[in-house]
Amino acid sequence: xxxxxxxxxxxxxxxxxxxxxxxxxxxxxxxxxxxxxxxxxxxxxxxxxxxxxxxxxxxxxxxxxxxxxxxxxxxxxxx
Numbered sequence: 510x511x512x513x514x515x516x517x518x519x520x521x522x523x524x525x526x527x528x529x530x531x532x533x534x535x536x537x538x539x540x541x542x543x544x545x546x547x548x549x550x551x552x553x554x555x556x557x558x559x560x561x562x563x564x565x566x567x568x569x570x571x572x573x574x575x576x577x578x579x580x581x582x583x584x585x586x587x588x
Contacts, residue, residue, distance in 0.1 A: 515545055 522537045529537065 510544055515541075518544060 519541060522541065526534060526537070
């Protein structure tokens with residue numbers, strides 16, 4: 510399903526929400542999730558934060574090392 514098709518379904522459910530019960534609203538959110546994130550795709554909520562923390566720590570260490578090796582301001586470029 511492409512973004513245009515998903516947006517059409519989303520707008521239809523959003524406009525119908527006025528007539529939905531709470532249970533139907535929850536079900537409509539699940540339907541949208543299934544349409545936009547088909548089974549087997551990695552959901553954002555399922556991403557592991559352990560790996561990203563390690564990458565962030567590595568980036569900070571590299572930046573600190575680069576700053577420590579700097580011998581002052583090289584130049585300022587204002588345009």
